[in-house]
Each structure stands twice: as structure tokens, then as C-alpha cells.
Amino acid sequence: MANPDFSNTAIVACGTLSPELKHLQAEGFLNAGKIVYTTPGLHQNCPELERQLTEAVKRVEDDYDKVIVIYGGKYCYVNAADPTRTMAKIIDELGPKVVRVQATHCMDMVASEAERDELAGGEKVWWMTPGWVKYRHKVFEGWDKGIANENFPRHTGGARVLDGVGLCEQYLNEQPEEILDYSDWMGIPLMGVPVTLDRFKKLLTDALEQ
Structure with a gap:
């Protein structure tokens, strides 16, 4: 079976998952048009996570049909200052081109x-x-x-x-x-x-x- 075609897709990912993504690129599964990594460990700094994520999406969204965000939904962004602000809300605000992998955190993406x-x-x-x-x-x-x-x-x-x-x-x-x-x-x-x-x-x- 042929691999899916990611050539018209950009990926914005937490740098913590760069080993897996680079491995998938090397083995020929992932031919993403572009991959942008945010700094690893930003789950400890929600404002900086949101800033880097938003900036990265804005940088690539005009050049690709879709942007896939590789961040967990439940544990990667826990905003104690504003508990109603969630990763789902951020993704929704980034527009219809942007989707997120459906997992709670990076460990859940692998197992x-x-x-x-x-x-x-x-x-x-x-x-x-x-x-x-x-x-x-x-x-x-x-x-x-x-x-x-x-x-x-x-x-x-x-x-x-x-x-x-x-x-x-x-x-x-x-x-x-x-x-x-x-x-x-x-x-x-x-x-x-x-x-x-x-x-x-x-x-x-x-x-x-x-």
C-alpha cells in the first residue's frame, strides 16, 4: 500500500517529537512539505508555547493546503491562569486549515x-x-x-x-x-x-x- 501524501501539508510539532518525525521522513513514510519545530518542553510555559505555536502556523499556512499540529490535547497545554483556554480552543482559533493529531500527549502518540x-x-x-x-x-x-x-x-x-x-x-x-x-x-x-x-x-x- 502506498504511503499517504503529505506533500501539500505543513507540520508544526513540539521539538520533543523530532526524533520520531525525522525517523518517519528517513524511512519514506512522511513527505511533509515543511516541518517546523517548537522548543522542547514548552508544556511548562503555556504563554511561550502558544506564542511559538501560533507564530509557526502563521508562517506556513499560506503555502500549504493543511497544517497538522503535533501537540497533545489534554496534558501539553494546561493554563492555570485561564483554565478555560485549552489546546482545542487555540487550534480552533488558528482557522479551518489547522488540525491536530488526536492524542493526549507525546507518549499517547506512540502507545x-x-x-x-x-x-x-x-x-x-x-x-x-x-x-x-x-x-x-x-x-x-x-x-x-x-x-x-x-x-x-x-x-x-x-x-x-x-x-x-x-x-x-x-x-x-x-x-x-x-x-x-x-x-x-x-x-x-x-x-x-x-x-x-x-x-x-x-x-x-x-x-x-x-
Whole structure:
């Protein structure tokens, strides 16, 4: 079966998902006309997330038939100052050309909640994607060891990276000290979980056809 045609589509994505998108480009699945990345870790800075997202969409919307936004709907944008302002509202305001992949956050784009529950085997797990490893210092900008101790140790199943691009294996082979240091900072074991990108491909295809 032929791959879907994204050539008349622009993608605006959180930089945290750049490893997956670049992998899909390299394997020939994703021929997007243009991909624009926002800074990884902006879920911690809603005003800046909205600013970069809006600016990126405005930059590409005139040149393409559709713009697909790759951000989660439930967890990537939580505006404490204005709880009624949601990611769905922002996307709606950006106009009819703009659609968003239907997932709650980047982990959900790679593995569904049911799949994550099965992989967790009843344990409480801190899920991540490869971008959380590659862009660790941006994703956890402002976190010190004290904040880490408040958040991570209660995850008895450790930290697990839903790795569809082989990044964890690469790190373990080439720079294992990075993984060991990350695990030590979190205070829990960190391991890669090999997955396919089939779910991500389907979400992208569904958004294209929306």
C-alpha cells in the first residue's frame, strides 16, 4: 500500500517529537512539505508555547493546503491562569486549515493508554519518549534534585522510554553515562521499551484525512 501524501501539508510539532518525525521522513513514510519545530518542553510555559505555536502556523499556512499540529490535547497545554483556554480552543482559533493529531500527549502518540497499561504490568511508571532523553535539560528546565525527589521515586515501575527510533540503545552503546546520570538524577531505573511507530503513523494519516 502506498504511503499517504503529505506533500501539500505543513507540520508544526513540539521539538520533543523530532526524533520520531525525522525517523518517519528517513524511512519514506512522511513527505511533509515543511516541518517546523517548537522548543522542547514548552508544556511548562503555556504563554511561550502558544506564542511559538501560533507564530509557526502563521508562517506556513499560506503555502500549504493543511497544517497538522503535533501537540497533545489534554496534558501539553494546561493554563492555570485561564483554565478555560485549552489546546482545542487555540487550534480552533488558528482557522479551518489547522488540525491536530488526536492524542493526549507525546507518549499517547506512540502507545495508547491501554498499551501503556499492559506494558506497565500494574506498576506505576513514568513514561517518556526519546525526546525526553535527547532534550532532557529543556524538558526538565528549572527542575532541581529536590523537585525530582518529589516526583519520580513514587513510580515503582521506573522510567520507561517508548522508543520507536532506537535512541536508548544508541545511548547505551555510545554514551551510557548519560543514561546512568539521568537515572541517578531521577532516583529510579530508566530503561528503553522498543515500540513501533504504527500508532503515530495512523494518527498522522487520520489528521491528514480529517
